[in-house]
Amino acid sequence: MFGLPETFLQITLVENLIGSYRWLWSxxxxxxxxxxxxxxxxxxxxxxxxxGIGKRIPVAALNRLLPWAVFGxxxxxxxxxxxxxxxxxxxxxxxxxxxVYDHFLQIKLAFIVFAGLNLLFMHKSGMATAVxxxxxxxxxxxxxxxIAASSLVLWLGVVYFGRLVPWGL
Amino acid sequence: xxxxxxxxxxxxxxxxxxxxxxxxxxxAFHTIGLVFLVGISTATAMRILGIANGIPMxxxxxxxxxxxxxxxxxxxxxxxxxxxxxxxxxxDPTFYIKLAAIGVAIIAxxxxxxxxxxxxxxxxxxxxxxxxxxxxxxxxxxxxxxxxAGRVMAYSVPTKLETxxxxxxxxxxxxxxxxxxxxxxxxxxxxxxx
Numbered sequence: 001m002f003g004l005p006e007t008f009l010q011i012t013l014v015e016n017l018i019g020s021y022r023w024l025w026s027x028x029x030x031x032x033x034x035x036x037x038x039x040x041x042x043x044x045x046x047x048x049x050x051x052g053i054g055k056r057i058p059v060a061a062l063n064r065l066l067p068w069a070v071f072g073x074x075x076x077x078x079x080x081x082x083x084x085x086x087x088x089x090x091x092x093x094x095x096x097x098x099x100v101y102d103h104f105l106q107i108k109l110a111f112i113v114f115a116g117l118n119l120l121f122m123h124k125s126g127m128a129t130a131v132x133x134x135x136x137x138x139x140x141x142x143x144x145x146x147i148a149a150s151s152l153v154l155w156l157g158v159v160y161f162g163r164l165v166p167w168g169l
Numbered sequence: 170x171x172x173x174x175x176x177x178x179x180x181x182x183x184x185x186x187x188x189x190x191x192x193x194x195x196x197a198f199h200t201i202g203l204v205f206l207v208g209i210s211t212a213t214a215m216r217i218l219g220i221a222n223g224i225p226m227x228x229x230x231x232x233x234x235x236x237x238x239x240x241x242x243x244x245x246x247x248x249x250x251x252x253x254x255x256x257x258x259x260x261d262p263t264f265y266i267k268l269a270a271i272g273v274a275i276i277a278x279x280x281x282x283x284x285x286x287x288x289x290x291x292x293x294x295x296x297x298x299x300x301x302x303x304x305x306x307x308x309x310x311x312x313x314x315x316x317x318a319g320r321v322m323a324y325s326v327p328t329k330l331e332t333x334x335x336x337x338x339x340x341x342x343x344x345x346x347x348x349x350x351x352x353x354x355x356x357x358x359x360x361x362x363x
Binding site: 136 | 196208209317321
């Protein structure tokens, strides 16, 4: 597969840990869901404000919640890496096989990349700065609303297809 | 029990179980509902606890319809999931722990609504009363219990107990770490009124 060995991305230490401590997988699932709730819950609030819900809120005030969304993202990435590198110990599937054959995982990862590009575009287009200045009752520029709607759809897609990943293995 | 077995073998239940598309769609929508319901209520609790004080308190309820939508999705998808394997879920104490935790979270949310949102804009201050803060912590704790119980339902009893113990240890470490961070002045939360 892509000239890479089948065992690429497998980490023996993680596999041994998962094999020895069954609770590590379920604990990681709980942390993954916790991260998801923080990340997508807070992003939804931010995006909805830009889309016109909760217009009484000055957008800059929502920035105080964003570090928690980042924390949620980090939780998801760390536990996600554990799922990938220790996959063999749990379901006897090589991570490379999962990446090549699991369409749900591919769609989820693609959505995460698009969500990242969407965020990058928000900063590069100057919309991140523009929306920071929106006070109570102010409407977000049309471009910011498009970016917010895309973000909402992409992250909900990540949640939806992410839940389907075990069925694509 | 016989009635549950009949339900489990009913046409609808068998159709969902045999149609992998329908089954996983129900599961996936259950997660989307979870994100809306728990995400919005947790953010509201965080605002009450003094994180993001700049957000006008009353404005948080503008997002409540999304929270209710999440609750509706989860009642619907949760009922479908229950009808698939009632003989398994209804004899599992973990299921009742999950239901009880959801009940506690909803009661705490309703009380917060009455204390904070169903009154005048006078509640729009940076500090809130101690009972309201207790309710906010109750919401966060109850959702965590519901999340843990819901997830470990798929595992054996020893794994359930070990997972719960691991979560408890993480929570204790997080609470001690937060107290240390507050005392050292690394983070600041608003103080209660009284």
